[in-house]
Amino acid sequence: MQTKRTVFQSRVLPYFLLAPQLIITLIFFVWPAAQAIWQSFLRQDPFGLKATFVWFANYTRLLDDPDYLNALGATFVFSVGVTVLSMGLSLMFAVAVNRVLRSGRFYTTLLVWPYAVAPAAAGLLWWFMFNPSVGIIPYLLSSFGYEWNHRLHTGDAMVLIIIAAAWKQISYNFLFFVAGLQSVPQSLSEAAAIDGAGPFKRFWTVVFPLLSPTTFFLAVINITYAMFDTFGIVDATTSGGPSQSTNILVYKVYADGFIGLNLGPSAAQSVILMLIVVVLTVVQFRWIERKVQY
Amino acid sequence: MFKKLSMAAIAVALSATSSLAATEVTWWHAMGGELGKKLEEIAQKFNDSQSDYKVVPVFKGTYPETLTAAIAAFRAGQQPAIVQVFEVGTGTMMAAKGAVYPVYKLMADNKEPWDPKGFLAPVVGYYSDAQGNILSMPFNSSTPIMYYNKDVFQKAGLDPEVAPKTWAELAAMGKKIVDSGAAACGFTLSYAATWVGLENYSAIQNLPYGTLQNGFGGLKTEFKFNGKEQAAFWDNLKKQQDAKVFKYGGPGGGAETAPMFYAQQCAIYMGSSASRAGVINNAKGFKVGFAPMPYDDTVTKEPKNSIIGGATLWTLNGQKNPDVYKGVAKFFTYLSKPEVQADWHQFTGYLPITNAAYELGQKQGYYEKTPGSDIAIKQITRGTPSDNSRGVRFGNLTQIRDLIDQQFETVLSGKKTGQQALDDAAKAGNAVLREFEASNSN
Helix, strand or coil, rough: CCCCCCCCCCHHHHHHHHHHHHHHHHHHHHHHHHHHHHHEEEEEEECCCCCCECHHHHHHHHHHCCCHHHHHHHHHHHHHHHHHHHHHHHHHHHHHHHHHHCCCCHHHHHHHHHHHHHHHHHHHHHCCCCCCCCCCHHHHHHHCCCCCCCCCCCHHHHHHHHHHHHHHHHHHHHHHHHHHHCCCHCCCHHHHHHHCHHHHHHHHHHHHHHHHHHHHHCCCCCCCCCCCCCCHHHHHHHHCCCCCCCCCCCHHHHHHHCCCCHHHHHHHHHHHHHHHHHHHHHHHHEEEEEEEEC | HHHHHHHHHHHHHHCCCCCCCCEEEEEEEECCCHEEEEEEEEHHHHHCCCCCCCEEEEEEHHHHHHHHHHHHHHHCCCCCCEEEEEEHHHHHHHHCCEEEECHHHHHCCCCCCCCCEECCHHHHHCCCCCCCCECEEEEEEECEEEEEEEEHHHHCCCCCCCCEEEEHHHHHHHHHHHCCCCCCCCEECCCCCCCCHHHHHHHHHCCEEEEHHHHCCCCCEECCEEEEEEEEHHHHHHHHHHHHCCCCCCCCCCCHHHHHHHHEEEEEEEEEHHHHHHHHHHHCCCCCCCCCCCCCCCCCCCCCCCCCCEEEEEEEEECCCCCHHHHHHHHHHHHHHHHHHHHHHHHHCCCCCEHHHHHHHHHHHHHHHHCCCCCHHHHHHCCCCCCCCCCCCCCHHHHHHHHHHHHHHHHHHCCCCCCHHHHHHHHHHHHHHHHHHHHCCC
């Protein structure tokens, strides 16, 4: 790749131009992150009147805490579920839209709409539809003999938050898949067709491998989304229940820190989450960007 | 972290707007809807009654949100003068000695009249320290009572004037209601696993909830709510659920419990006495009966008093302008006036906080005119309170209640027995208590 190099006359100017971004990063990311790290080594009362430095006690206790291990497991199931469901569906939609020429733009607009819905609002929508007493979906399911109740059944609750979170992300994935599909040269598919490959085979052996950069990129983005950006959905639908089955890591940080007022352990959890983001980012930039063949 | 920062920013923005002649007293509260309007009316009337102070009520969301916001604001040095904290947060507030300006001291420092004996004993006992000093200003206290649908009772062939007195009677009547098709479910409970279904159940049946007089005796307390009686009670609720007699309405306050009662799905609803206004407004097309909470005659023949919920007003330390505290004291004096208290109590269904307000209501003939309105008062003042029925006081009780809710859900889904679930809840709860003890003792 070509790199552009600009030479500035003044030494101050480049720093000045960078300053707005740097200041925002420092105030809204570095400073709170540093505070979280500092707090994760403290045991403090809610009002901040007394603090004891406890070294790694908050961390070691987390790893012994069955609830935390449970949250790790729930997060794993949840993020894999969301990623597979939302990417699968959006790939399907993208392939379908890519085949229609004239109305493609119309469908694209419709499919992008959900992305503008705030997570809390999306959560509330699903909460209404799946509400065990007044919701339409439990009502329909009951006519098939299935008694839906995500207040009591852990499986139902997990399915609910996976659907709600995946629905929200379909738009984003869809856009990237459409763009990816359009960059696949038509001639390759045509050549395969001449060699006698059916549409199904053409897709899996020609188009899908060529989409791999988009797929990998989206996989990382979706996992990140499921792990960190779904607080609103969980809060509005299940609040982590029943019996902690949907208490994903990011929700547990909130529940322990803001409801439980246990700031030290909550800070330790956010530091661990921060490390996970770092790892995911490194994976994306170092590994995927290099290994995936264009 | 970001949320905390933004809350601090909002606190700064709010305090920056205060530059009027009268000294402003900010009051963060958690009363939405009708209750919020009434609260604002009280503040407005106080402001109109004098010109030196202006009480500014600010709605901060749910009880936990209000508490969290106040704590975050305190850490940022932008705390309100008064914050309404629910009874579950009492342990947390009491332990925060440097943050709280105890009301008895506030009133004495500002030479305002203060008579602890004027308050209803069960209310004030809840908010006093070991020396008997009242730490926060009682404001809205409630206790659970039973609401029932008289029309459904009639349809099921039951006497609509007779409510079940015991849990056994309730089960029998519930079965009759469901079997006859009068309603889809017999009863539902708000705070099914906590305030109503465990804290009040233990108090009424005179069973210990924790050691050291349910936590009133100090931070070294441990949970005892995993007794065999409570376990049997939870198993019974599971049994009733399987028989469709009991329907669970969600954790915490049970967001779906009251709607199920309003929609006539459930014939009986047990919830706060302060739900009264809401029940009367929403019970369209059927008559509502009011009754005390049932008791368990396999455990006790003499039910104790029920315990309170609701909230009190805490004064926070650290206001830059000392005049603010004078304003707070004046406002509290205004709040304790019998007329103000009686009006609030009669409008909302909360308990009258002072004896004078109760007497005023009696003089006005309010309790005769509005049947069922004194059930809560009678229930909370019956008998002599024991160590088990004075209340519960534990640090981080909000978080512990969540743990108990989760364990209750495992019973309802059939994964654990009542005993296993309560044992696990007590174990997890004790760990939280030890954490609280460690962070609050130096």
